[in-house]
Amino acid sequence: MSTVLSVRVRKELKEKAEQLGIDIREVVEKALEEAIKEKEKEEIKELAMKIKELMKDVSEEEWVEAIREERNKR
Numbered sequence: 001m002s003t004v005l006s007v008r009v010r011k012e013l014k015e016k017a018e019q020l021g022i023d024i025r026e027v028v029e030k031a032l033e034e035a036i037k038e039k040e041k042e043e044i045k046e047l048a049m050k051i052k053e054l055m056k057d058v059s060e061e062e063w064v065e066a067i068r069e070e071r072n073k074r
Contacts, residue, residue: 007028017024055063 005028014024017027
């Protein structure tokens with residue numbers, strides 16, 4: 001499924017892309033996909049840093065024990 005996206009670009013840019021046979025839709029989709037991936041990576045990194053900060057007072061032994069307890073509940 002797709003949706004219509006309307007965007008304004010400089011006229012000469014569009015004309016040059018058409019002259020060169022560039023598939024504008026394909027270029028826009030790839031650029032948008034890449035921007036989304038980068039943003040998601042940033043968000044995951046920020047979340048990991050928050051988790052790291054929250055867990056700074058938890059020792060490795062406490063962490064391992066908590067995981068074992070959860071596994072044993074299953």
